[in-house]
Amino acid sequence: MSIKSVQISLDKNILETCWSDDHISRFHAKWIRFHCKCVRCKPTVTFDYKIDIPSFSPDLAYDEVKITDEGHKLYVIFEKELFHNHVTEHDADWLRQKCYCDACLEEKINARDVISKHLRSGREKVPPEVYFEEILEDSDRGTYMWLQHVIEEGLCIIKHVPTEEKMIEEITSKVATLEMTSYGPVWNVIDTGGDNAAYSTIGLPLHQDQPQYETAPGFQLLHTLRFDSAVTGGNSTMVDLFEAVEILRKESPEDFQTLVEVPATWCQIDLNPFSIEPVYLEHQKPHITLDYFGKVVGCVWQPGTHSALQVRERDVERYYKAHNKMMEIIRRKELQYKFKLSAGDLLIFNNRRMLHARDAYKSNGGVRHLRGTYLRLDHVKSKYLVLARKLGYDVIPPKVGNNSSM
Ligand SMILES: [Zn+2]
Numbered sequence: 001m002s003i004k005s006v007q008i009s010l011d012k013n014i015l016e017t018c019w020s021d022d023h024i025s026r027f028h029a030k031w032i033r034f035h036c037k038c039v040r041c042k043p044t045v046t047f048d049y050k051i052d053i054p055s056f057s058p059d060l061a062y063d064e065v066k067i068t069d070e071g072h073k074l075y076v077i078f079e080k081e082l083f084h085n086h087v088t089e090h091d092a093d094w095l096r097q098k099c100y101c102d103a104c105l106e107e108k109i110n111a112r113d114v115i116s117k118h119l120r121s122g123r124e125k126v127p128p129e130v131y132f133e134e135i136l137e138d139s140d141r142g143t144y145m146w147l148q149h150v151i152e153e154g155l156c157i158i159k160h161v162p163t164e165e166k167m168i169e170e171i172t173s174k175v176a177t178l179e180m181t182s183y184g185p186v187w188n189v190i191d192t193g194g195d196n197a198a199y200s201t202i203g204l205p206l207h208q209d210q211p212q213y214e215t216a217p218g219f220q221l222l223h224t225l226r227f228d229s230a231v232t233g234g235n236s237t238m239v240d241l242f243e244a245v246e247i248l249r250k251e252s253p254e255d256f257q258t259l260v261e262v263p264a265t266w267c268q269i270d271l272n273p274f275s276i277e278p279v280y281l282e283h284q285k286p287h288i289t290l291d292y293f294g295k296v297v298g299c300v301w302q303p304g305t306h307s308a309l310q311v312r313e314r315d316v317e318r319y320y321k322a323h324n325k326m327m328e329i330i331r332r333k334e335l336q337y338k339f340k341l342s343a344g345d346l347l348i349f350n351n352r353r354m355l356h357a358r359d360a361y362k363s364n365g366g367v368r369h370l371r372g373t374y375l376r377l378d379h380v381k382s383k384y385l386v387l388a389r390k391l392g393y394d395v396i397p398p399k400v401g402n403n404s405s406m
Pocket residue numbers: 036037038039040041042086087088
């Protein structure tokens with residue numbers, strides 16, 4: 001893309017750039033100056049700090065602007081420039097990529113929003129599957145396949161994973177280091193008669209794991225080592241929380257707003273636990289986080305570990321009203337993935353996006369044993385993008401539900 005013409009505003013603060021496709025960009029003088037990439041301004045090593053913004057005049061303004069290199073470069077000299085004899089030059093392609101007009105911002109945010117694009121509203125809820133043999137055949141491509149499913153659709157099952165304890169570490173070692181929580185790097189979901197409902201045979205309602213952390217675990221992996229045929233019950237249910245929240249926004253904007261504003265508190269305080277180190281964790285946050293653009297970028301839902309509601313008197317009733325409406329949506333059958341894990345299934349899902357539940361079960365002399373771990377969302381997203389580039393795929397950095405569109 002090349003620049004056709006430029007024009008400076010009367011106050012010398014805005015540069016209007018007309019492109020070869022007639023798109024118009026408007027760049028502030030400070031923006032153009034502070035993103036200068038000349039040898040005096042561009043960091044030479046990571047964290048090298050060369051532009052100290054407060055040292056510049058607040059009245060920094062355009063003095064001279066020229067198009068060079070047949071429209072492929074912009075040449076700028078500033079009034080009230082801090083550096084002696086300084087020229088800023090920008091590549092046209094970079095400028096166009098970073099255009100911050102409303103239309104370009106919206107296009108960028110929408111392109112990254114793979115979650116909204118892949119909500120399965122009105123479609124059959126079947127978890128996507130990848131076969132372990134595909135990972136064995138081509139480790140990079142096979143790993144990329146399951147990462148893509150979880151990033152775009154929220155969940156994936158790798159079938160035919162050998163039922164050996166080390167497999168979960170072997171598969172995740174291709175992606176990221178395990179995310180440590182108070183339950184340790186790897187844990188076993190098996191009936192031990194312990195002090196946690198997950199380690200018993202009782203049912204677990206739809207929930208996310210561990211919102212008592214500032215950053216709840218990202219990807220969750222559950223490897224089915226045993227699910228004996230004698231065992232009855234224990235079926236899995238999953239719901240895309242982002243889908244539920246968008247339904248809430250549509251059906252009841254008032255309740256949606258309440259869950260954006262009024263926070264709940266989650267805690268795990270256990271000073272004499274049965275099977276883990278003593279913990280004292282608590283975190284207050286709203287159920288829904290919006291970004292600067294009004295997009296839903298974070299959702300939290302775990303009714304099982306709420307501690308006492310600590311909000312102003314005027315917010316108590318509206319909180320419970322919104323909470324009940326949200327529960328009603330989450331429990332709708334048409335939103336639910338329903339499936340039964342088999343030995344060898346490795347279920348992977350985005351814990352910041354998908355709610356999961358388990359029906360109660362009866363052992364009848366059999367065993368149901370899952371081995372689980374977490375991966376940090378930042379690491380997974382980074383690996384996904386690095387792997388995409390290595391494999392030659394053109395992938396836009398995706399929204400993953402970690403409270404950010406970008
Ligand atoms: Zn410079």
